[in-house]
Amino acid sequence: MSQTSSSTQVITEELRQWIVEQATSGQPPDAVLQSMLASGWNEDVAIVALEETLRGFLSEHALKNGLPPPVVVPEPMSLDRVPLLDAGDRKVPVLASMLNPRIVVLGQLLSDDECDELIEQARARLHRSETVKLDNGGSEVNEARTSEGMFFERGQTPLCRRIEERIAELVSWPVVNGEGLQVLRYGPGAEYKPHYDYFDPAQPGTPSILKRGGQRVASLVIYLNTPERGGSTVFPDVRFEVAPIKGNAVFFSYDRPHPMTRSLHGGTPVLAGEKWVATKWLREGRFD
Numbered sequence: 001m002s003q004t005s006s007s008t009q010v011i012t013e014e015l016r017q018w019i020v021e022q023a024t025s026g027q028p029p030d031a032v033l034q035s036m037l038a039s040g041w042n043e044d045v046a047i048v049a050l051e052e053t054l055r056g057f058l059s060e061h062a063l064k065n066g067l068p069p070p071v072v073v074p075e076p077m078s079l080d081r082v083p084l085l086d087a088g089d090r091k092v093p094v095l096a097s098m099l100n101p102r103i104v105v106l107g108q109l110l111s112d113d114e115c116d117e118l119i120e121q122a123r124a125r126l127h128r129s130e131t132v133k134l135d136n137g138g139s140e141v142n143e144a145r146t147s148e149g150m151f152f153e154r155g156q157t158p159l160c161r162r163i164e165e166r167i168a169e170l171v172s173w174p175v176v177n178g179e180g181l182q183v184l185r186y187g188p189g190a191e192y193k194p195h196y197d198y199f200d201p202a203q204p205g206t207p208s209i210l211k212r213g214g215q216r217v218a219s220l221v222i223y224l225n226t227p228e229r230g231g232s233t234v235f236p237d238v239r240f241e242v243a244p245i246k247g248n249a250v251f252f253s254y255d256r257p258h259p260m261t262r263s264l265h266g267g268t269p270v271l272a273g274e275k276w277v278a279t280k281w282l283r284e285g286r287f288d
C-alpha cells in the first residue's frame, strides 16, 4: 500500500480491505494511521478513510451478529497524545487512559473551591438516591445504591454552567446533549454496586426514556472530596480502579448499549469518612 500524490488520493476498495485487515489483526487505529502517513497518504484523507471504513465495518459486524450498531461518542483525547487537554478556561492533565473500555482519568477538572461550592449548593437538597425504574422509566430507591443524591437542572447556577461548558469543551460534545449534574454523597459503608450507565434496550421503560436525548454515550464521575479510605470507582471487566481524589475525574464512553463495551463500573464501599461525587451523563442527542 503506497501513495504519493496527495491531490489525487482516492479511498479505493483495496485500501478499505487493507484497513479492515490491519484492524482485525489487532493493529490500533493510530498505528494504521501512522502506516498510511508513512506511505504518503495525506493526513485528512487518511483519517476520513480510516473512520469511514472502520465505522462501516463495525456496523456490518453488529448487524450480522444481532448487536446494537456503534455510534459516535464524546472523546477527550486527540490523536496527538497531548498530556494537557484544553478545557477552555483551563488545561486538564490526562493521568491515565485506556482504549477498551474507553476510560480517561483526568486531574484537577475542578478546583478545590469549585468542589466545596458544589457540595454546599447540593447539601440541603440531598435525598436517598433513586435509580431509573426499568419497567416504566420512573425512579425508585435501589439497594445497590446506598448514597444520597440530588440533580441540578442543566445551567441551574453559574457554577453549573461553568462546569458544563468546561466538560463540553474537553470532550467536544454539545452542552445541550448533557444531563444536569448529579451530586451524590456516600456515608461510611455506602457503595454503588457495578452497573452500566446506559439504558437497557431490553427493558420496557427504555423507549420512553430515550425520547429525550437518546441513549447515554459517556459518563464523567468527578470527585468532590478525598474520602479517608475506600470509595474508588472500579471497572470489574478489566480490574481497573480509580482513586477518588478531590477535583479529579474519570471519563468513560460506551458506543452502544451493550456489555461488549466493558463499561461495567461501580463505586466501592466507603470504609472511613464520606465521599462526594458529581456525575455528568452525556446523551447522543439534545437533552431538552
Ligand code: PD2
Binding pocket: 184, 192, 197, 219, 221, 231, 232, 233, 265, 266, 267, 268, 277, 279
Ligand atoms: O461514585 C462513584 O464512584 C460512581 C460509580 C459508578 C458513580 C456512578 N457510577 C454513577 O453516578 O453512575
Ligand code: ZN
Binding pocket: 195, 196, 197, 219, 265
Ligand atoms: Zn454509574
